[in-house]
Amino acid sequence: MGRLVSKIRVPKVLIVAAVCVLVFMVYWPAMSAKALSFDDSQYLTRNVLVQNPGWASAKRLFTEILEPSTVGGYYQPLAMISLMLDYALGGREKNLVPFHIISLTLHIANTALIIVLLYLLFGGIWIAAGVGLLFGVHPMTVEPIPWVGERKTLLAAFFSLWSLVFYVRYTQKSNRGFYLGSFAMYFLALMSKPTSVPIPAVMLLMDFWPLRRLNWRAVWEKVPFFVLGGIFAVITYISQSRTIGARSPGEFGIGRVFLVLCHNIVFYLYKIVWPVNLTSHYAFPQPLDLSQSAVLAGVIGTFILILLLAISLHWTRAAMTGWLAFFAVILPTMQIVGFSDVIASDKFAYLPSVGLLMVLASFLIWLFGKSYAAESSILRVILVTTVLIPAGLESIATRRYLVYWQDSVSLYEHMLAIAPNSASLHNGLGNVFYSQGRVGEAIDQYQQAMLLDPGEASTYNNMGTAMLAEGRLDEALNYFQESLRLSPNRVSALNNVAWILVMHPDDKVRDVNQAIDLAERAAKLTHYEDVYVLNTLALAYITVGRTEDALNTAQKAFGFASAAGDSNQAEQIKMQIEALKEQKAEKKENNP
Numbered sequence: 001m002g003r004l005v006s007k008i009r010v011p012k013v014l015i016v017a018a019v020c021v022l023v024f025m026v027y028w029p030a031m032s033a034k035a036l037s038f039d040d041s042q043y044l045t046r047n048v049l050v051q052n053p054g055w056a057s058a059k060r061l062f063t064e065i066l067e068p069s070t071v072g073g074y075y076q077p078l079a080m081i082s083l084m085l086d087y088a089l090g091g092r093e094k095n096l097v098p099f100h101i102i103s104l105t106l107h108i109a110n111t112a113l114i115i116v117l118l119y120l121l122f123g124g125i126w127i128a129a130g131v132g133l134l135f136g137v138h139p140m141t142v143e144p145i146p147w148v149g150e151r152k153t154l155l156a157a158f159f160s161l162w163s164l165v166f167y168v169r170y171t172q173k174s175n176r177g178f179y180l181g182s183f184a185m186y187f188l189a190l191m192s193k194p195t196s197v198p199i200p201a202v203m204l205l206m207d208f209w210p211l212r213r214l215n216w217r218a219v220w221e222k223v224p225f226f227v228l229g230g231i232f233a234v235i236t237y238i239s240q241s242r243t244i245g246a247r248s249p250g251e252f253g254i255g256r257v258f259l260v261l262c263h264n265i266v267f268y269l270y271k272i273v274w275p276v277n278l279t280s281h282y283a284f285p286q287p288l289d290l291s292q293s294a295v296l297a298g299v300i301g302t303f304i305l306i307l308l309l310a311i312s313l314h315w316t317r318a319a320m321t322g323w324l325a326f327f328a329v330i331l332p333t334m335q336i337v338g339f340s341d342v343i344a345s346d347k348f349a350y351l352p353s354v355g356l357l358m359v360l361a362s363f364l365i366w367l368f369g370k371s372y373a374a375e376s377s378i379l380r381v382i383l384v385t386t387v388l389i390p391a392g393l394e395s396i397a398t399r400r401y402l403v404y405w406q407d408s409v410s411l412y413e414h415m416l417a418i419a420p421n422s423a424s425l426h427n428g429l430g431n432v433f434y435s436q437g438r439v440g441e442a443i444d445q446y447q448q449a450m451l452l453d454p455g456e457a458s459t460y461n462n463m464g465t466a467m468l469a470e471g472r473l474d475e476a477l478n479y480f481q482e483s484l485r486l487s488p489n490r491v492s493a494l495n496n497v498a499w500i501l502v503m504h505p506d507d508k509v510r511d512v513n514q515a516i517d518l519a520e521r522a523a524k525l526t527h528y529e530d531v532y533v534l535n536t537l538a539l540a541y542i543t544v545g546r547t548e549d550a551l552n553t554a555q556k557a558f559g560f561a562s563a564a565g566d567s568n569q570a571e572q573i574k575m576q577i578e579a580l581k582e583q584k585a586e587k588k589e590n591n592p
Contacts (some may be wrong), residue, residue, distance in 0.1 A: 023133070031407075134391055205328070323356070
């Protein structure tokens, strides 16, 4: 009987499919997630290109290379077009299911690609599948799935993994078609998210181990990859600097960079092994020096890790090479160039984890040997058990983490429980409260945010909006003006100040001409595509009797509101247009 069992061969595709089904089952609650996080307004709720699917929007997304107009940060056209297609299929702020379906599909596809990659590198489909399962259900892979704006992470990983799979096939078959396929997939990965830049370095490391083909020819093969990656790296730095700013290492000092690197090296490894208290906002330790236990542990842990990796080279190349692959891919997000108020993020470890998965797969191959697949059903049972126990624990943690993504309040309150002194989190929770009509609670959150970070322009703008809702016009104007002082090109602040200058009942405060100047500035910054700015501008034109300009502007606003599915806004604008048409007709009668 034992011999009969050992001779049963399960098709490889069924093994991969079984893992994919398990990942789908674990992540099923993500389909009902309704939370919106941090930058989802840029990627969805206020993005006019995503909300107007078509060739014109796609062209803008492809051609705005050095200074994207709708999303602050870097060039990511494929990710944005992916969201635009989801919007065309019915995805909306109140219906995130289409976005989650595609994101989960990409995650499952990435899990399958990892299994394929590990199988091509090491053989042993059961071990490759087991390691792929550990990746697929790991809690640190949660973040990119319910977070709409993180489609870029999943899409870039999808193309990057294809690039690595094609590359391995090229080394095994010497087929130039696989080489070209790898290069094409790398290009698509960069068009999705530029953190894919280090993939050629991973290829070189794979040449060292486990492919063992590192020579000058292998190096020359990567030159086109490195050139392409370098171009995208320059584009990324320029676009990041122009849109939301980027701080160079020189501004921080080499000491701070060293401490951040050491902290993150240990932090990520710790979270991967022990994924508890996961959050989308890991705040910088304050102060960032050795008096902080997390920083001190990072420095000591990094030196110990490097020592152990160096010693391991006496027996195997696996540990050092796999860790270097992890470090190479995660390096662009390690805050050497400052671009965020978080020191680390789960999503940053999504693709880099491939390096560590290679180490784990090779270790299991060594531990069980290849005999488990052909001769011993007992060893196969032991292997499956060894994988399923940690996979089960991961699945429980993943399900628990997904609960926080069911609504925005739960998500922000969870993040604040871990980082209570984060100004951006208080600001974000205030925005959630405001959107739900809980204005008093929103004001409380904005006040806490301003105490923690008095120099953040968005908080003053948000507080002004809350004051406006309370009817406290003068206080609102003061907050809007302070926001504008801190950030002169902030569109929302320009628009809000302009609106009050048009509508203020006090003649001493009201200044329609200045309002027109501010609103036109805001309109130019948004390419005349922001509904709220166009509304303000139309109102200002009406006030000074520029009926024709007001009508044209209102009609533009109506088009964008309709395309965004904002029926209430569209109806209000439509009524405004009808009134303007009547004014225009009356003016024509009086001035034949």
